[in-house]
Amino acid sequence: MAGGVTRLVQGGVTSAQGFLASGVHCGIKPQRKDLALVFSSVPAAVAGVFTTNKVKAAPVLIDMERIRSGQGRAVLLNSGNANACTGEQGMRDAREMGHLTAETLEVPEDLVYVCSTGPIGIPLPMDAIRRGIPEAVRLLGPDGNAAAEAILTTDTVPKAAAVQVTIGGQVVTVGGMSKGAGMIHPSMATTLTVVTTDATAAPAMLQAALRRAADQSFNRITVDGDQSTNDTILLFANGEAGVPEITAPGEALDALQAGLNAVTLTLAKAVARDGEGATKLIEVAIAGAASDEDAQRAAFAVANSPLVKTSIHGASPNWGRVMAAVGYSGAEVNPDRLKVQIGPVVVAERGVQAGGPELLEQAGEHMAGHDVRVVVDLGLGRGEASVWTCDLSEEYVKENAGDVT
Amino acid sequence: MAGGVTRLVQGGVTSAQGFLASGVHCGIKPQRKDLALVFSSVPAAVAGVFTTNKVKAAPVLIDMERIRSGQGRAVLLNSGNANACTGEQGMRDAREMGHLTAETLEVPEDLVYVCSTGPIGIPLPMDAIRRGIPEAVRLLGPDGNAAAEAILTTDTVPKAAAVQVTIGGQVVTVGGMSKGAGMIHPSMATTLTVVTTDATAAPAMLQAALRRAADQSFNRITVDGDQSTNDTILLFANGEAGVPEITAPGEALDALQAGLNAVTLTLAKAVARDGEGATKLIEVAIAGAASDEDAQRAAFAVANSPLVKTSIHGASPNWGRVMAAVGYSGAEVNPDRLKVQIGPVVVAERGVQAGGPELLEQAGEHMAGHDVRVVVDLGLGRGEASVWTCDLSEEYVKENAGDVT
Numbered sequence: 186m187a188g189g190v191t192r193l194v195q196g197g198v199t200s201a202q203g204f205l206a207s208g209v210h211c212g213i214k215p216q217r218k219d220l221a222l223v224f225s226s227v228p229a230a231v232a233g234v235f236t237t238n239k240v241k242a243a244p245v246l247i248d249m250e251r252i253r254s255g256q257g258r259a260v261l262l263n264s265g266n267a268n269a270c271t272g273e274q275g276m277r278d279a280r281e282m283g284h285l286t287a288e289t290l291e292v293p294e295d296l297v298y299v300c301s302t303g304p305i306g307i308p309l310p311m312d313a314i315r316r317g318i319p320e321a322v323r324l325l326g327p328d329g330n331a332a333a334e335a336i337l338t339t340d341t342v343p344k345a346a347a348v349q350v351t352i353g354g355q356v357v358t359v360g361g362m363s364k365g366a367g368m369i370h371p372s373m374a375t376t377l378t379v380v381t382t383d384a385t386a387a388p389a390m391l392q393a394a395l396r397r398a399a400d401q402s403f404n405r406i407t408v409d410g411d412q413s414t415n416d417t418i419l420l421f422a423n424g425e426a427g428v429p430e431i432t433a434p435g436e437a438l439d440a441l442q443a444g445l446n447a448v449t450l451t452l453a454k455a456v457a458r459d460g461e462g463a464t465k466l467i468e469v470a471i472a473g474a475a476s477d478e479d480a481q482r483a484a485f486a487v488a489n490s491p492l493v494k495t496s497i498h499g500a501s502p503n504w505g506r507v508m509a510a511v512g513y514s515g516a517e518v519n520p521d522r523l524k525v526q527i528g529p530v531v532v533a534e535r536g537v538q539a540g541g542p543e544l545l546e547q548a549g550e551h552m553a554g555h556d557v558r559v560v561v562d563l564g565l566g567r568g569e570a571s572v573w574t575c576d577l578s579e580e581y582v583k584e585n586a587g588d589v590t
Numbered sequence: 591m592a593g594g595v596t597r598l599v600q601g602g603v604t605s606a607q608g609f610l611a612s613g614v615h616c617g618i619k620p621q622r623k624d625l626a627l628v629f630s631s632v633p634a635a636v637a638g639v640f641t642t643n644k645v646k647a648a649p650v651l652i653d654m655e656r657i658r659s660g661q662g663r664a665v666l667l668n669s670g671n672a673n674a675c676t677g678e679q680g681m682r683d684a685r686e687m688g689h690l691t692a693e694t695l696e697v698p699e700d701l702v703y704v705c706s707t708g709p710i711g712i713p714l715p716m717d718a719i720r721r722g723i724p725e726a727v728r729l730l731g732p733d734g735n736a737a738a739e740a741i742l743t744t745d746t747v748p749k750a751a752a753v754q755v756t757i758g759g760q761v762v763t764v765g766g767m768s769k770g771a772g773m774i775h776p777s778m779a780t781t782l783t784v785v786t787t788d789a790t791a792a793p794a795m796l797q798a799a800l801r802r803a804a805d806q807s808f809n810r811i812t813v814d815g816d817q818s819t820n821d822t823i824l825l826f827a828n829g830e831a832g833v834p835e836i837t838a839p840g841e842a843l844d845a846l847q848a849g850l851n852a853v854t855l856t857l858a859k860a861v862a863r864d865g866e867g868a869t870k871l872i873e874v875a876i877a878g879a880a881s882d883e884d885a886q887r888a889a890f891a892v893a894n895s896p897l898v899k900t901s902i903h904g905a906s907p908n909w910g911r912v913m914a915a916v917g918y919s920g921a922e923v924n925p926d927r928l929k930v931q932i933g934p935v936v937v938a939e940r941g942v943q944a945g946g947p948e949l950l951e952q953a954g955e956h957m958a959g960h961d962v963r964v965v966v967d968l969g970l971g972r973g974e975a976s977v978w979t980c981d982l983s984e985e986y987v988k989e990n991a992g993d994v995t
Contacts, residue, residue, distance in 0.1 A: 239918070240913050240916065240918075240925045240928070240941075241925070269914075270925070271942060272926075304908070306938065413914065503709070505672070511644075512644040512819060513645075
């Protein structure tokens, strides 16, 4: 990727100039923060990537409508309730969330976006949200931590990232926050993510850049193969760094793209690592596929296989399960050419185990760590793809067997 | 289905006349039976359905070759080792299994089939198998229980079924045995299954009938979405009931088909109920889909969703997860028309919850039982499909985190 140098910095959704955020407890959930607000002090260009699930939550439907303008000022996000499968009442509630936020912020209503996450099918507790909005507006400030905390559901840690890139000699910042946990699967956007930047670009440029960033990050992670009704990524670009608006491809767009890619990939990996019950981040890398599409098919088959994910959880180097998953992935496969590597150890070559029990022991040692890498070379062509997932633990089942908040 | 009346009877793989079986402990696994033999005392027509996984175990490759003749006498099955991803050595071992069995039984080698199930990638302990074959032949008898036991891996109970149908006034028996547990997923055959009948039919008729039976049974169950390298269904038809060979469609074939369907569906449901760590059999029935294909897509999306399966495990009537799975299934869906029923309770209608908390309580009571039924009406057309699965429990993870036998 051409363009400016990308430098990871401490920070998050408020790192770019001109962005403020807040996170409060309004009472949707007991005790924990449950309402977040991100605000741009000046009008911003906005891009969005939304769930392709045909059952879409009310806030998703509203955002998809509003984003046609390519403009925005703020996004209000709640956790503890998805406002999905809530019918007409859900649409009214989501509109009211936007309306009250716009009124309190004194900005036009159609520049305010809304996101919800949590259990499906339960009407929003609007009294709590009505109480929370003025407080969220009052507490807007330069610290993004409370906002990153307020959007969590079964996540165990807040997720934030920020990078700086150089455009035309000037420093531009891209920052963001995500929530993840269960229901992480691609075929598009995943989880709730807000990205902000003080660069700016024409809405069509911005939309294309966000789509590319999502394709190499949130569309490459999977926790359980489920896809949510609420998945949303919003990008606000307010131009406060003083760099000219990007209106055409070129070095400036490349630099912004590099920044977006770095932030979204960092956030996506943090989401995969923090999947429900997860104890490890797993990278599945496929090489030597007949095509990149085949590589992606094989990578997702391995990453979604409960048998692979549980064996990695148990640090048991069951490479046969990896080969079986590749075999049913739909990718072109010649079993006699398959090579499987776990961490630094080649455990299988030409379709059979590459050595004695000491190999498996070494592979098991790698799998006992927090970062596990499984590489499969199909030995057919030049197609390749990497995806990230987490292990499948008893904890995942426990968390999902009851009512989830 | 036209044809004779189908009557479920006690029995299994030896219920049809002229079939003998045995199951012995030869030492592949510690202590448990691990080698099974099924033998037809006269030549039989044979049909088979095999895994579509591109990584196929050695015995599958050999059976697919031998079945071209449409003839067979016996099948030797071992548990404790899949003989998959074992390269040339695996092919030699599988051939030797067949060779020794044929020699001991004094039948032509190409009429003997072999099946293996267990961990992948480990060479077969041939010494144990060489010792076991003569004993398996010596113990052949009219009781199928030991054979059904010897093919189990992580299954908790042997699975056998038998039915009687009437063809031209004469009673014909169809019986069978299966092993299942992990790696149960369709797109074709599943697990190891041997079906026997004392009717007989031209090999092409038999093959078509077995394919139809598999499509409405083993291709409609799923435990974890994984597909094995070893899945095999073999059908032996030896004609010992004295009914004329079926050579064309008609009442006789319909009666045999009804018997095959009943046996395979009974076995398939037993496999789903006994999925690894399972505590419940779940039927997912989709109605009102735009097409039968759409209905099947939606049914599998629901049945494979870890979030749905864990919520059923916890008897938590989270109907929103069912709607979300339908939404991402790829089937045509109008969220406002969705109706979800859990057992006898309609929990959601027109896309929203159909009543107050007492509804969920009633649905939860149904889910607390051992047989759970989830019905989704898409409200669009006349397409329908049912699939069977089991719940996802902590036990599944425990069983698969270590080395599986």
